[in-house]
Amino acid sequence: MPELVIDLADLADPRVLRLLEDHLADMHATSPAESVHALDVGGLADPTVTFWAVSDGEGAGAAVLGCVALKELSPVHGELKSMRADAAARGRGLGRRLLEHVLDEARARGYARVSLETGTEPFFAPARSLYEKAGFSVCPPFGSYVLDPNSVFYTLEL
Template identity: 70%
Template sequence: MTSTIDIQNGDLTDERVLRLLADHLDDMFATSPAESVHALDVSALAASGVTFWTIADGDDVLGCVALKELDPEHGELKSMRTDAAARGRGLGARLLEHVLAESRRRGYRRLSLETGSQDFFAPARALYAKYGFRETGPFGDYALDPHSVFMTLELA
């Protein structure tokens, strides 16, 4: 049987998606102080200005990502997560490529993100750097925080 990896708009009422998001938040709070956790909960992911996608293999939801519009030329990558059992399959790269394509389609000139500074987040930081993201200072409503790494990619 051939697997078909598919990225589509995420259903924030789907139990599989809710489990993935709960795991994401659990990991964020386990690795960072509460005041340094900037992950979006379900209600924030459903807000206007945020687009949420999942990546699935058949009926298995394996990951998710969101894109938040900060202004008409600047987007923020949010809630990027691959299920622990599915890591190492290139799904994070597929999700990131999807958001990059959508950001360019929308005409964004810049895409930024906040991630953790702890070792747990090193694979994510390496993936972002591989795609050209560079460390920068805080953007949007963020403040300087030793538990956060801010990265941006110029798309123009």
């Protein structure tokens, strides 16, 4: 198996754009529009957001297998965003690797905690399981989020 590489993502890369289009399509197919909080390309380009992709090698020939973003909410609080493994690459531990990468970055930045929002639908059960195994606990809405029966909020003290 080729070595996995996690690096800053190029929002103009067609491989990354396809992954993001798939991500947004799944979010809109799974949750009501008012409950979709996934970032589009414009949201990921915000200077408070750092966005990475994981690929099966380096260069233009490598397949982009997943992505993740970290949004700075404050100097001590980050939000996990846009975590996605390509459907064909699921079950290979990519989510765990991406989550470890973001948490390492959050610690390096000096964040005291990382929070996230995800869906309550069965589609999101693997993500919720991953976050809970990593030590995240359910919390009230944070930032600009409000209570929503289609959302669950998690936080992890670092």
